[in-house]
Amino acid sequence: MSNVVQLPRWIDVGLLPILNLVLALAVSGLVVLAIGENPIEVVEVLLYGAFGYDEAWGYTLYYTTNFVFTGLAFAVAFQCGLFNIGAEGQAYIGGLGVALSALYLDFLPFPVMLIVSAIAAAAFGAGWAYIPAYLQARRGSHIVITTIMFNFIASSVMVYLLVNVLRPEGSMSPESARIAEHLTLPNIVSLASWFGIEAANSPLNLSFVYAIIASVLVWLLIWHTRWGYSIRTAGANSVAATYAGIEPGRHIIMAMMISGALASFVALNEVMGAQQRLLIDFTAGYGFVGIAVALMGRNHPFGIFLASLLFGMLYQGGAELGFEIPTISNDMVVVIQGLVILFTGAMGNMLRPGVGGIYQKLYVAWINRRNSRESA
Amino acid sequence: MEIFQIGVLLLDATLRTSTPLILAALAGIFSERSGTINLALEGMMLGGAFSAATIAFYTGNPWIGLLAAIATTIGLSLIHGFACITQRGNQVVSGMAINILMSGLTALVGIALFAQGGKTPALDKASRFQPITLPGAEAVRDVPILGPIYFELLSGHNVLVYIAFFAVPAAWWVMYRTRFGLRLRAVGENPGAVDTAGISVVLMRYRAVVCSGVLVGMSGAYLSTAQGASFLQDMTAGKGYIALAAMVFGKWRPFPALFACLLFGFLDAAATRLQGVILPGIGEVPVQLVQALPYVLTVILLAGFIGRATPPKALGRAYVKER
Numbered sequence: 001m002s003n004v005v006q007l008p009r010w011i012d013v014g015l016l017p018i019l020n021l022v023l024a025l026a027v028s029g030l031v032v033l034a035i036g037e038n039p040i041e042v043v044e045v046l047l048y049g050a051f052g053y054d055e056a057w058g059y060t061l062y063y064t065t066n067f068v069f070t071g072l073a074f075a076v077a078f079q080c081g082l083f084n085i086g087a088e089g090q091a092y093i094g095g096l097g098v099a100l101s102a103l104y105l106d107f108l109p110f111p112v113m114l115i116v117s118a119i120a121a122a123a124f125g126a127g128w129a130y131i132p133a134y135l136q137a138r139r140g141s142h143i144v145i146t147t148i149m150f151n152f153i154a155s156s157v158m159v160y161l162l163v164n165v166l167r168p169e170g171s172m173s174p175e176s177a178r179i180a181e182h183l184t185l186p187n188i189v190s191l192a193s194w195f196g197i198e199a200a201n202s203p204l205n206l207s208f209v210y211a212i213i214a215s216v217l218v219w220l221l222i223w224h225t226r227w228g229y230s231i232r233t234a235g236a237n238s239v240a241a242t243y244a245g246i247e248p249g250r251h252i253i254m255a256m257m258i259s260g261a262l263a264s265f266v267a268l269n270e271v272m273g274a275q276q277r278l279l280i281d282f283t284a285g286y287g288f289v290g291i292a293v294a295l296m297g298r299n300h301p302f303g304i305f306l307a308s309l310l311f312g313m314l315y316q317g318g319a320e321l322g323f324e325i326p327t328i329s330n331d332m333v334v335v336i337q338g339l340v341i342l343f344t345g346a347m348g349n350m351l352r353p354g355v356g357g358i359y360q361k362l363y364v365a366w367i368n369r370r371n372s373r374e375s376a
Numbered sequence: 377m378e379i380f381q382i383g384v385l386l387l388d389a390t391l392r393t394s395t396p397l398i399l400a401a402l403a404g405i406f407s408e409r410s411g412t413i414n415l416a417l418e419g420m421m422l423g424g425a426f427s428a429a430t431i432a433f434y435t436g437n438p439w440i441g442l443l444a445a446i447a448t449t450i451g452l453s454l455i456h457g458f459a460c461i462t463q464r465g466n467q468v469v470s471g472m473a474i475n476i477l478m479s480g481l482t483a484l485v486g487i488a489l490f491a492q493g494g495k496t497p498a499l500d501k502a503s504r505f506q507p508i509t510l511p512g513a514e515a516v517r518d519v520p521i522l523g524p525i526y527f528e529l530l531s532g533h534n535v536l537v538y539i540a541f542f543a544v545p546a547a548w549w550v551m552y553r554t555r556f557g558l559r560l561r562a563v564g565e566n567p568g569a570v571d572t573a574g575i576s577v578v579l580m581r582y583r584a585v586v587c588s589g590v591l592v593g594m595s596g597a598y599l600s601t602a603q604g605a606s607f608l609q610d611m612t613a614g615k616g617y618i619a620l621a622a623m624v625f626g627k628w629r630p631f632p633a634l635f636a637c638l639l640f641g642f643l644d645a646a647a648t649r650l651q652g653v654i655l656p657g658i659g660e661v662p663v664q665l666v667q668a669l670p671y672v673l674t675v676i677l678l679a680g681f682i683g684r685a686t687p688p689k690a691l692g693r694a695y696v697k698e699r
Binding site: 031035036083085131132135139140141142144145146148149150152153156157159160163164288291292295326327328329331332333334335336337338339341342345346347348349350 | 413415455458459460463464465466467468469470472473474475476477478479480481483484485487488491494614617620621624662664665667668671672674675678679680687
């Protein structure tokens with residue numbers, strides 16, 4: 001390995017991820033072929049579903065919002081060397097915070113509620129992430145296992161609460177009461193009307209703006225503050241961090257709590273925006289998509305935003321698939337998601353020797369040519 | 377006497393709910409003792425269940441279905457092995473990828489093949505594993521105490537249940553009494569030493585993940601062709617993760633893992649029976665909280681509050697020969 005020249009940055013953060021993505025999509029295409037459908041037709045349907053009509057854009061960006069939050073959640077923990085598989089549970093519990101504040105503090109005026117509900121979500125999500133973080137930092141239990149367990153515990157707790165506590169009297173379905181209309185996040189139609197623009201109806205709402213703000217804040221926090229530097233140091237080498245006076249345990253807990261808070265903002269989009277009440281399983285696997293999104297985006301907010309957009313497109317376009325091609329359901333999107341994680345995450349370095357070798361050959365040839373030209 | 381009857385039936389149900397957990401937990405033990413994290417149990421189980429149900433439906437033979445399930449899970453194990461052992465990729469990520477991939481792929485292929493919303497067609501009696509009546513079970517049925525225990529509890533299960541319980545001592549024997557097992561445990565603790573002894577670490581780890589694939593394949597086939605009569609979308613419903621928890625709870629050892637599986641299986645069986653039951657003094661039993669107990673117990677154990685669960689030393693670390 002040591003004889004390979006240092007690859008330039010554009011290959012490392014640009015070309016390789018794109019090649020891996022192409023590989024994942026190519027295998028997805030093979031799956032489509034194996035089922036006996038035309039991959040090109042599937043791509044057409046996906047693109048039409050994601051962008052082809054007025055409402056589609058809104059839906060695509062609405063999904064994107066969720067993925068930005070869960071992607072950032074995974075990335076912040078990852079910068080500290082932690083695998084937070086628990087975004088799903090943290091978002092779910094965050095939903096409890098949002099629902100409780102919106103249902104029981106409904107006397108608050110909307111601008112205050114905007115802040116209160118975000119704080120409630122963050123507090124619940126971060127609190128749920130705190131326990132696995134504490135156990136990792138102070139008791140040495142493995143964060144991957146504990147966060148997986150906490151997803152299931154969260155799910156049980158929420159079903160219990162929704163069935164026995166939050167369900168309004170006389171209602172059969174296990175969901176909370178509706179949030180008062182004036183407290184829900186304004187959707188794209190009302191947001192656009194403030195500027196005198198007419199927008200097609202979709203669940204896209206104010207939380208998309210939150211997602212952009214959160215991306216910028218995470219970028220500032222991780223790469224432009226002392227705190228972020230400490231988190232990255234603790235993640236890169238905990239022994240070195242200790243020598244540098246950075247206590248890894250404290251940073252593990254901090255990074256996980258920020259991660260949990262970010263994941264919980266999914267609840268703002270879902271509970272306060274799109275559904276306007278707390279539903280069972282409203283997280284619908286968004287937490288796991290966050291893993292794919294963060295890996296594809298190389299754990300950088302900008303990359304995460306692009307990857308979220310891609311997955312938002314896949315999710316919205318995938319809904320169209322089920323209607324247009326009866327033999328292919330929107331489970332295709334889950335397959336693509338799995339393949340993207342496999343090829344960009346687990347086998348991310350598979351193409352590196354090949355690409356590196358080609359680059360090295362071209363580089364050597366280029367140097368030789370320049371040298372021979374200079375000597376001539 | 378009635379309480380005795382209920383107890384026997386509950387334990388009988390426990391054997392059935394813990395069988396897939398036992399097979400999957402043993403699968404996890406083989407993989408993880410050799411140093412490869414296996415979070416993919418859930419996805420592999422799902423893949424195995426789907427293959428078994430599909431092939432058993434086409435051939436009408438559950439044994440061919442079982443072979444198909446094992447072939448599928450060995451294939452998935454090799455993908456996981458390629459990512460973790462050869463590519464030295466991240467083992468957690470690879471496992472999650474397989475789980476997500478299989479969750480989508482089984483549903484996708486199921487809909488494409490059968491157009492029943494992700495289900496496979498119901499299997500008839502001949503293409504499922506049928507209960508086996510142990511010799512003499514009918515005869516001793518009416519003997520008090522021992523009769524019901526033999527007839528209800530021990531007899532009348534399908535062959536995979538017996539295989540699962542037989543697999544535990546077998547796995548123990550392989551792991552602790554054979555050269556293969558010694559080497560397998562050694563690559564999970566100190567791969568450098570194994571390499572120095574002239575044994576290929578990579579090959580050892582591949583063998584271990586293949587063993588893991590065989591076991592988890594049986595667990596998948598059990599769900600769709602023995603316990604159930606068809607594949608249902610996401611039918612594992614977290615069983616792969618419970619098996620993982622049982623493996624950790626059993627400290628990566630076959631017999632303690634068996635007891636963890638029985639405990640978790642018992643909680644599952646009890647939760648089903650406690651649905652809507654009102655206990656004196658407690659009120660309605662919060663079933664969801666009983667179902668969460670395996671996870672809570674595992675977290676408490678991992679935190680070191682009850683004993684200490686120490687994972688294999690080289691777990692999660694790919695072996696690099698040259699530095």
